[in-house]
Amino acid sequence: MGKSIFVNFVSDPANDRMKSIVGLACAAQAVNDGHNVSVFFAAAGVRFLDAAFLTELEAEMGPDSTMVHGFMDALLAGADLHCSFGSVKAVLGHAEGDGALFISDDKIAWSGPPGVIALATASDVQLMY
Numbered sequence: 001m002g003k004s005i006f007v008n009f010v011s012d013p014a015n016d017r018m019k020s021i022v023g024l025a026c027a028a029q030a031v032n033d034g035h036n037v038s039v040f041f042a043a044a045g046v047r048f049l050d051a052a053f054l055t056e057l058e059a060e061m062g063p064d065s066t067m068v069h070g071f072m073d074a075l076l077a078g079a080d081l082h083c084s085f086g087s088v089k090a091v092l093g094h095a096e097g098d099g100a101l102f103i104s105d106d107k108i109a110w111s112g113p114p115g116v117i118a119l120a121t122a123s124d125v126q127l128m129y
Helices: 017-032 043-049 051-060 067-078 085-092 113-122
Strands: 004-009 036-041 079-084 109-111 125-128
Touching: 004 017, 004 043, 004 113, 017 036, 017 051, 017 067, 017 125, 036 043, 036 067, 036 113, 043 051, 043 079, 043 085, 051 067, 067 079, 079 085, 085 109, 109 113
Parallel strands: 004 036, 004 125, 036 079, 079 109
Antiparallel strands: none
């Protein structure tokens, strides 16, 4: 039986792109390994929900890379996804229901600090990027 793994993205991926890509890779690997993965995007970590930013990150890996989108596809397929409604509004300028995020509204739970605490305390392993 797999572990319950909570991955919290709060750092600005624009400031440390490689660390951010490693975080996505670890979260995707946990999904691929069959673990129960919950991912929360908060603070500047919500940039991962911006399609244009994901394309920029992809370019870091090379002109023909699909790795970053592959990691996001793995998370979409097998992780429980959450985001901070306040952070999305403050960082990206979008609100719940806009349909403006890379992940559709029906695939992500909108929450805040109570959601982070609930996910962290229910997990066996916590990773923060």
